[in-house]
Amino acid sequence: MILSFFDQFTSPCLLGIPLILISMLFPTLLLPSPTSRWITNRLSALQLWLIHLTTKQLMLPLNKEGHKWALILVSLMALLLTTNLLGLLPYTFTPTTQLSMNMALAFPLWLATLLTGLRNQPTTSLGHLLPEGTPTPLIPALILIETTSLLIRPLALGVRLTANLTAGHLLIQLISTATTTLLPILPTLSALTTLILLLLTILEIAVAMIQAYVFVLLLSLYLQENI
Amino acid sequence: GPLSERRLMDVRLRELPAWLATCDFSLQGLLGGVQKAWSSYYDKYINVKRGGPAGISMLLAGYCLLSYGWNYQHISKISFLVSV
Numbered sequence: 269m270i271l272s273f274f275d276q277f278t279s280p281c282l283l284g285i286p287l288i289l290i291s292m293l294f295p296t297l298l299l300p301s302p303t304s305r306w307i308t309n310r311l312s313a314l315q316l317w318l319i320h321l322t323t324k325q326l327m328l329p330l331n332k333e334g335h336k337w338a339l340i341l342v343s344l345m346a347l348l349l350t351t352n353l354l355g356l357l358p359y360t361f362t363p364t365t366q367l368s369m370n371m372a373l374a375f376p377l378w379l380a381t382l383l384t385g386l387r388n389q390p391t392t393s394l395g396h397l398l399p400e401g402t403p404t405p406l407i408p409a410l411i412l413i414e415t416t417s418l419l420i421r422p423l424a425l426g427v428r429l430t431a432n433l434t435a436g437h438l439l440i441q442l443i444s445t446a447t448t449t450l451l452p453i454l455p456t457l458s459a460l461t462t463l464i465l466l467l468l469t470i471l472e473i474a475v476a477m478i479q480a481y482v483f484v485l486l487l488s489l490y491l492q493e494n495i
Numbered sequence: 496g497p498l499s500e501r502r503l504m505d506v507r508l509r510e511l512p513a514w515l516a517t518c519d520f521s522l523q524g525l526l527g528g529v530q531k532a533w534s535s536y537y538d539k540y541i542n543v544k545r546g547g548p549a550g551i552s553m554l555l556a557g558y559c560l561l562s563y564g565w566n567y568q569h570i571s572k573i574s575f576l577v578s579v
Contacts, residue, residue, distance in 0.1 A: 275569065278569075280562075280565050280566060280569075282565055287565055294558060297533070297554065298551065298554070300537070300541070300542075307544065308542070309541055309542045309543055309544065309546050310544075310545065310546050310547075311541055311546065311550070311551065354555075354558070357555060357558070357559050357562075358559055358563075359559055359562040359563040359566055359570075360558065360559060360562045361562060361565075361566075
């Protein structure tokens, strides 16, 4: 009985064909590429404005070398935002609840920032392992701590996204189960749980957007240190 | 015009089997058909100067229905706590 609440996260399969690919490709339909026209439709205009806002925010703290990462970071942001928000529609499947997908996004990008730093400016990159002004006796311990913190970054990135979205979806399912079960028995309590469900849905929309932003922001921070 | 060059919406119901016989069912043909269908939907409902929320909402509603169809097998088996 308890296990059935996690069944919403099983990767859907139809006749043996994994459908996660279609869930991941659906956002491409919602993000039309700009044409050669000057004035396009309202959807493109809105999205262009949002993308400009995001790009400016992300690229402000980066130097000129870092601006080469603009395309991948902003497209990652668009992917995560759309997949997270689409997952809040009824019956849909959120591919970002799968740890495999989030690790596949986090690990290579983090590794890329690390290797860029180690290749182009190895001294500065290694220098980040020791914060300025540490007292001398603490240096060995702090280097160990900073190395661990560095190596745990991809895991943290992936698990943060997975856990936030999974927990949100699970809460929604639990509270809606409570609402429907209580409806014939205690209608006033059921109304209260409906209110909680409404507030939770608003929270989940916010969480979906914030988690996407945090993922990309942290990657840009790791990039800042290394480029 | 000739049957094979007409679009689906212009084909009469009794001509439908004949029209289907002239269709290209190779992978390229199917993908081309999907591409044409999407671009005609996009140009009619979304790619207009003063579009509203209707174009995208129809798309999202279709996606919800599709996901329901994919999950039906699984959903029909779940039985929640009923002994209260």
